[in-house]
Amino acid sequence: MRHWLLSLGALLTSGGSTTAAFCRCQPSQPCWPSEANWVSLNSSVEGNLIAVKPFGYPCHDPNFNDAECTIVKENTYSSSYRSSQPGALQWENWESWPEEEEQCYVETDQSTPCKQGRISLFSVIAQTAEHIQAAVKFAAHHNIKLVIKNTGHDFLGRSSAPHSLQILTHGFKNISVADEFVPRTPAGTATSEKIKAVTLGAGVQLREMYAYLGSKGVMVVGGASNTVGVAGGYVQGGGHSYLGWMHGMASDNVLEFQVVLADGSLVFANAYQNTDLFFALRGGGGGSFGVVVSVTVKAYPDYPVVYTMTNYSTTAAEPFWNGVDAFQKHIVRLNDNGGSGWYGIIPDSSSATPGVSTFLAVQVFVNQTNTKSIGELMSPVISDLKNATGIAPLHGIVAFPSMSSMYLALFSGNDTTGLQTRLASRLVSRSFFESGNSTQLTKGLKGLSFGPEEAVVGVVTGGQVSRNRDIKSGLNPAWRDTMVHVIIVRFMSADMTFEEQEAVASNITEHDVPMLRSLEPGKMGAYGNEADADEVNFQESFWGENYPRLRGIKKRRDPGDLFIVRKGVGSESWDDSGLCRVS
Structure with missing residues (x-):
């Protein structure tokens, strides 16, 4: 290093x-x-x-x-x-x-x-x-x-x-699998709970984790990336996943945290002790309550998976957006049949060849092996895309023997980062899509301007994420009603002045996010890990009805506000850099 x-x-x-x-x-x-x-x-x-x-x-x-x-x-x-x-x-x-x-x-x-x-x-x-x-x-x-x-x-x-x-915390690379994990309990408290689990050090990154878990034949709810840290903001913010359809958000699957608090103490937080921290660290946001040393999560089999990818490109704007709309009309049906994944909308997909628009969709079906049945499920999607765009989309289906083999095939070890990136996002409900409103989303996105390679990403959730609504945690309750997490990706560059960069950020806050909010006024929210960095009323947007409880835990556990991060719990009392109080 x-x-x-x-x-x-x-x-x-x-x-x-x-x-x-x-x-x-x-x-x-x-x-x-x-x-x-x-x-x-x-x-x-x-x-x-x-x-x-x-x-x-x-x-x-x-x-x-x-x-x-x-x-x-x-x-x-x-x-x-x-x-x-x-x-x-x-x-x-x-x-x-x-x-x-x-x-x-x-x-x-x-x-x-x-x-x-x-x-x-x-x-x-x-x-x-x-x-x-x-x-x-x-x-x-x-x-x-x-x-x-x-x-x-x-x-x-x-x-x-x-x-x-x-x-x-990059150096905390320890990973272990326990066949019968028992949470730490206070003296005098007994528990018969024994569950297969994986304990991950704070520095373990996703590709490292998948390589290790694949060698052990187990899997956990994790993200689709190479170098995201599992125990950091990913799980503390919630954590969406290909495996979410079967087992919910990553935060739903946490059994225990080991964490250093503001007073320097090292404690365990689980269902038996420090339960307030256990609530807050599961979805309340990374960096706000302490320094997580390790996290223990439920382990599952390394399921087989059927992976599909569909894409088309065109220089004709109207057919392009017609195809987007056609795909979005199938999201609920695919999800009800086990499909999770994401889709990407890139209206100007090539800086080298302006005017080319690209759509691609990845659908993942966990614990399934029959590519023929998945092909039949996807057939109406392919037909509707062809009718909407006039183009026969490219489509492929691959069966992987395990989730770990899929992840290791997809991810080489590096993500392309080092760019200047800002996001806008909104959680969009299942009822929105069930009511036939996907065209409203398509029209809203079509009305925005996009620079080269700027994109919209739709992360499809549902399934057990919704069914886990009885789990009490800091996670934004809006996730339980979410069908698609919509993200708008904007780029800046080093040759821009700070004023020009601020103009990009302001456009997100003043135009992109309001358009997304208008889809379901007064409802839903945004995902605090992938949102506008200047989100207005972030407390309600990121945590909804959970925010007052999270704020109370913050005051008790960190009365001096040692752990203040941008748009984190309690940050409204500080300036943007966390250097001076403003209230």
């Missing part, structure tokens, strides 16, 4: 221990920890404290380093490389600090000054729970902004903050 280091002393000023009551301590203030304080922290974490520089640092004067810059440029779009670097995030826009006009983009000219932006000043490369505890206590004692980074795969800027101390 490579890290961009500065000598510790270069960023330090010595001084006292007081600061303004309503702001985190800043490096320019006398309250900032002395060099001796940082040396002491480094000792307490066994030499795993480093000073951090942004990912693009070696590519800019006066510190340009040709060899190091070459490595950075070769890995600019590598999610696995970025996940291991304390100074890198998966989405480059969250490395910058627009309010202060600070950035250090790899793509900009060598002569452009590299500034720290939202990248943490220091990182504890945690190897043990004790390292996390030491970092938490240090940040609390010195009133320093604290950031948790697992992989940096976050669309809302929760893995970075200016002038902060980072806890990097």
Whole structure:
């Protein structure tokens, strides 16, 4: 692992221990920890404290380093490389600090000054729970902004903050399978609960997990990606999955968390102890209640699966959108027959050949092996697409012997990240589609403008996600009524000014999201892991009726608001960077 280091002393000023009551301590203030304080922290974490520089640092004067810059440029779009670097995030826009006009983009000219932006000043490369505890206590004692980074795969800027101390949990790679897992219980409390389960360290990423689980013949509810961290924001935010149709959201399947709290204590949260935390950590959002060290989830067989892909491309706008509408009319029927997955709408799918529009859909049928019966199920879809577009769509069906073999075939180990990306999203109900309103969604999307390769993604849920409505957790209750999670993907670029980037973000908040909200006024919500980073009234949108309870748990467990992330529980009391209280 490579890290961009500065000598510790270069960023330090010595001084006292007081600061303004309503702001985190800043490096320019006398309250900032002395060099001796940082040396002491480094000792307490066994030499795993480093000073951090942004990912693009070696590519800019006066510190340009040709060899190091070459490595950075070769890995600019590598999610696995970025996940291991304390100074890198998966989405480059969250490395910058627009309010202060600070950035250090790899793509900009060598002569452009590299500034720290939202990248943490220091990182504890945690190897043990004790390292996390030491970092938490240090940040609390010195009133320093604290950031948790697992992989940096976050669309809302929760893995970075200016002038902060980072806890990097990337190194927690332990995975174990227990045939008879028994949750930890308080002294004097007995339980006969024994269940097959998988325990995952905070740094385990999806492809690593699938490779391991495949060797053990088991599977868990997980995402469709390479480098998303399972125990981080994925499961803490809810976690949709191909396996959701059979077993619900990832958060529905959690048996236990091991977590470091704001007071530095290391506790277990499950159905028997710390039940308030158990509620909050299952869907209440990553980074708001503590630092998760590990999570234990229910294990299932490594089911066989039938995988289908359907796509078409055209330069004719009207037939293209007719095809989108035709597909969306089949979503409920396919879902009722076990189909989950996603579909993508790319109105301008090629920057090299403008005007080409592409639609593709992936349907996954878990615990099924009969490709003929799935072909018959998909046949009306293919026929309707051909009639709507005048094009015979490409269509393929593949049977995989196991989910792990499917995941490992689909994912090579890297996702393409390093881009500048913002999202808009909305959960759309089953009743909306059952009532024949899919054309309304098609018309709304058709009325938006899309740049090259910008897309709409529809994540199909339903099944057990809906049937699990009796599970009491922090998850947005709107998920129980959701048929499709609709995401609009927008791109920015390093050659844009901050004002131009803000215009893209404002368009999402002022046009994209209102269009999606208008589909079902006053109903549903958005998924906090994949939403507008400037979501209006995010408390209700992300958590609905659960927010007051989550806010109460936050106040009891973290009264000093040590764990504040953008658009997380309690963040409404802080500025956008989590540095100063606003209320």
